[in-house]
Amino acid sequence: SRSLRLAVIPGDGIGQEVVAQGLRVLTAVLPADVKVETTEYDLGARRYHATGETLPDSVLAELKTQDAILLGAIGDPSVPSGVLERGLLLKLRFAFDHHINLRPGKLFPGVASPLAGDPVIDFVVVREGTEGPYVGNGGSLRTGTEHEVATEVSLNTAFGIERVVRDAYRRAAARPRRKLTLVHKNNVLVHAGHLWTRIFEQVGREFPEVTTDYLHVDAATIFFVTQPERFDVIVTDNLFGDILTDLAAAVTGGIGLAASGNINPSGAFPSMFEPVHGSAPDIAGQGKADPTATVLSVAMLLEHLGFADEAAKVEAAVAADLTERAGARSTSQVGDALVARVSG
Amino acid sequence: SRSLRLAVIPGDGIGQEVVAQGLRVLTAVLPADVKVETTEYDLGARRYHATGETLPDSVLAELKTQDAILLGAIGDPSVPSGVLERGLLLKLRFAFDHHINLRPGKLFPGVASPLAGDPVIDFVVVREGTEGPYVGNGGSLRTGTEHEVATEVSLNTAFGIERVVRDAYRRAAARPRRKLTLVHKNNVLVHAGHLWTRIFEQVGREFPEVTTDYLHVDAATIFFVTQPERFDVIVTDNLFGDILTDLAAAVTGGIGLAASGNINPSGAFPSMFEPVHGSAPDIAGQGKADPTATVLSVAMLLEHLGFADEAAKVEAAVAADLTERAGARSTSQVGDALVARVSG
Numbered sequence: 254s255r256s257l258r259l260a261v262i263p264g265d266g267i268g269q270e271v272v273a274q275g276l277r278v279l280t281a282v283l284p285a286d287v288k289v290e291t292t293e294y295d296l297g298a299r300r301y302h303a304t305g306e307t308l309p310d311s312v313l314a315e316l317k318t319q320d321a322i323l324l325g326a327i328g329d330p331s332v333p334s335g336v337l338e339r340g341l342l343l344k345l346r347f348a349f350d351h352h353i354n355l356r357p358g359k360l361f362p363g364v365a366s367p368l369a370g371d372p373v374i375d376f377v378v379v380r381e382g383t384e385g386p387y388v389g390n391g392g393s394l395r396t397g398t399e400h401e402v403a404t405e406v407s408l409n410t411a412f413g414i415e416r417v418v419r420d421a422y423r424r425a426a427a428r429p430r431r432k433l434t435l436v437h438k439n440n441v442l443v444h445a446g447h448l449w450t451r452i453f454e455q456v457g458r459e460f461p462e463v464t465t466d467y468l469h470v471d472a473a474t475i476f477f478v479t480q481p482e483r484f485d486v487i488v489t490d491n492l493f494g495d496i497l498t499d500l501a502a503a504v505t506g507g508i509g510l511a512a513s514g515n516i517n518p519s520g521a522f523p524s525m526f527e528p529v530h531g532s533a534p535d536i537a538g539q540g541k542a543d544p545t546a547t548v549l550s551v552a553m554l555l556e557h558l559g560f561a562d563e564a565a566k567v568e569a570a571v572a573a574d575l576t577e578r579a580g581a582r583s584t585s586q587v588g589d590a591l592v593a594r595v596s597g
Numbered sequence: 598s599r600s601l602r603l604a605v606i607p608g609d610g611i612g613q614e615v616v617a618q619g620l621r622v623l624t625a626v627l628p629a630d631v632k633v634e635t636t637e638y639d640l641g642a643r644r645y646h647a648t649g650e651t652l653p654d655s656v657l658a659e660l661k662t663q664d665a666i667l668l669g670a671i672g673d674p675s676v677p678s679g680v681l682e683r684g685l686l687l688k689l690r691f692a693f694d695h696h697i698n699l700r701p702g703k704l705f706p707g708v709a710s711p712l713a714g715d716p717v718i719d720f721v722v723v724r725e726g727t728e729g730p731y732v733g734n735g736g737s738l739r740t741g742t743e744h745e746v747a748t749e750v751s752l753n754t755a756f757g758i759e760r761v762v763r764d765a766y767r768r769a770a771a772r773p774r775r776k777l778t779l780v781h782k783n784n785v786l787v788h789a790g791h792l793w794t795r796i797f798e799q800v801g802r803e804f805p806e807v808t809t810d811y812l813h814v815d816a817a818t819i820f821f822v823t824q825p826e827r828f829d830v831i832v833t834d835n836l837f838g839d840i841l842t843d844l845a846a847a848v849t850g851g852i853g854l855a856a857s858g859n860i861n862p863s864g865a866f867p868s869m870f871e872p873v874h875g876s877a878p879d880i881a882g883q884g885k886a887d888p889t890a891t892v893l894s895v896a897m898l899l900e901h902l903g904f905a906d907e908a909a910k911v912e913a914a915v916a917a918d919l920t921e922r923a924g925a926r927s928t929s930q931v932g933d934a935l936v937a938r939v940s941g
């Protein structure tokens with residue numbers, strides 16, 4: 254019998270509610286001989302207010318020993334902007350070297366897109382997760398005065414870019430369309446941009462079967478709404494990936510369906526799976542948050558841990574459920590429907 | 598009799614064609630007693646290939662003496678990415694301290710949006726034009742090797758932010774809805790983000806009649822496609838503004854209609870007006886580029902130089918023309934139609 258050690262960080266707002274349904278589906282889909290051991294970690298706004306801690310070293314050390322992490326949502330208006338994001342979410346991504354931030358942009362049949370004309374959307378964004386303007390390398394001078402100067406430094410390394418670019422090529426090569434688009438802003442951010450472009454071309458020589466192109470990030474947003482079917486796999490920098498994947502979520506029916514994986518392919522540290530949406534404090538505790546993005550993140554988690562059939566089963570259950578949705582359902586009703594489907 | 602000294606930089610690709618129509622409309626709409634003196638400057642890919650120059654100091658000195666600049670488009674695939682952008686376009690924006698980069702996002706009646714459900718879109722983005730990641734403060738180490746490291750520094754000053762934020766408040770206060778949205782990413786880019794947020798709140802105290810809110814840039818892209826009617830005036834950083842205004846162009850019917858002004862409100866240097874679109878080398882020389890974005894940029898130029906009635910007339914001509922468009926028209930046919938309308 255196999256076992257799976259899973260860290261669960263429900264976090265803030267609707268996090269608890271959606272994670273509960275994700276775990277139900279996970280348990281239901283796994284074969285009986287797989288033992289799931291979950292450990293819940295109390296992290297987020299509540300703990301921050303109670304103890305001042307965002308991610309204590311002891312917790313980080315424990316998390317390190319787990320097979321994977323399922324995270325609900327982090328953030329609350331009562332905590333200053335940036336504290337939990339940098340002290341918890343980004344700290345985990347950096348500490349566990351989650352350099353592949355994987356975010357599918359898929360419009361499921363039956364889901365309404367805000368775009369006219371029933372577009373076909375099925376791409377995946379491979380966002381770099383450990384570099385760029387996210388490194389926390391900034392500062393300010395004469396802070397709080399009329400003479401304040403503030404900087405933010407984007408750090409980019411050949412090493413960091415090459416591994417995410419190669420990962421993206423591999424994913425593109427494994428998909429039917431075999432197309433990879435690099436998104437950057439190499440006409441303005443010339444140093445980082447030229448490094449990305451050089452490595453993109455270099456690694457591309459190993460994948461002659463993959464068709465490539467390049468788009469500036471501003472132009473990419475245009476194609477996301479006018480021609481989303483042109484995209485297959487996209488590889489991009491941490492910040493551009495952040496922006497593009499929210500836009501991707503919007504055009505594929507909303508942030509309530511968007512899944513993500515923060516992946517360390519080496520397995521040296523646990524990878525972390527989380528819905529792209531936030532903690533939505535306005536609807537928290539009302540049992541009406543859509544758990545689908547979390548369930549799809551569970552599918553990514555299963556795939557990552559080698560349960561490919563189970564991952565496919567969860568995704569199929571979501572796809573089937575989405576074609577039949579009618580009327581508003583509660584968080585647990587969606588969970589019930591999905592549990593029933595994967596158990597069938 | 599008044600006179601207007603106008604520098605014209607047609608630039609590359611379709612630049613020449615669209616600028617020609619913009620100038621026809623400009624001449625047609627101005628009162629007979631206004632003498633327009635245009636000086637054309639040969640800048641762009643052709644000159645770069647011929648002489649290696651992007652923007653010689655002598656040309657910069659001449660441009661400085663003009664009342665305004667009308668620019669077509671810059672860029673050609675034969676020139677390495679960044680050379681003309683940084684050596685010409687951005688050099689002008691920085692040399693003439695164009696700190697207000699003004700970009701309306703307006704869906705004209707009769708224009709099809711890629712968004713479903715006939716949204717009402719009428720906002721304006723006030724993009725900072727002289728700071729942020731556009732300052733050209735980056736570099737690389739071990740360039741070209743597997744150990745390359747590249748940086749890009751975003752520079753932000755209280756002085757630079759305050760002037761653009763105050764300008765945006767003024768514009769918001771003068772519009773019927775009186776709403777101003779700050780867009781940044783202050784949960785990750787905490788130093789720059791907190792500086793923007795602080796100044797936004799501080800200057801806001803001078804404008805109690807303006808309603809304000811804040812959005813992270815990723816969330817803003819979602820609202821651009823799901824709820825564009827929520828925006829009135831948006832103020833944001835140079836890079837976020839670049840991205841958001843292309844997205845704004847896309848949802849309001851395309852880059853062929855998007856106008857922009859690079860404005861120095863002090864008048865110490867000439868302001869520069871240009872369509873948001875690029876040089877579109879694929880359709881250059883065929884007389885089929887839509888000159889509407891350039892004509893709308895001419896309206897912004899007129900407004901800036903104190904010809905408010907004429908500016909309104911040009912915008913009304915475009916609005917009327919757009920409701921009646923049927924079939925493909927050539928660049929000059931669109932020009933003919935607009936000239937006829939403003940002369941009427």
Ligand SMILES: CC(C)[C@H](C(=O)O)[C@@H](O)C(=O)O
Binds near residue numbers: 338342
């Ligand atoms: C909460 C924030 C730090 C985070 C990010 O910017 O990466 C979020 O927007 C995301 O996309 O996961």
Ligand SMILES: CC(C)[C@H](C(=O)O)[C@@H](O)C(=O)O
Binds near residue numbers: 440441471682683686
């Ligand atoms: C061409 C490029 C330098 C420019 C920018 O990034 O500002 C363009 O995209 C724009 O929006 O005017």
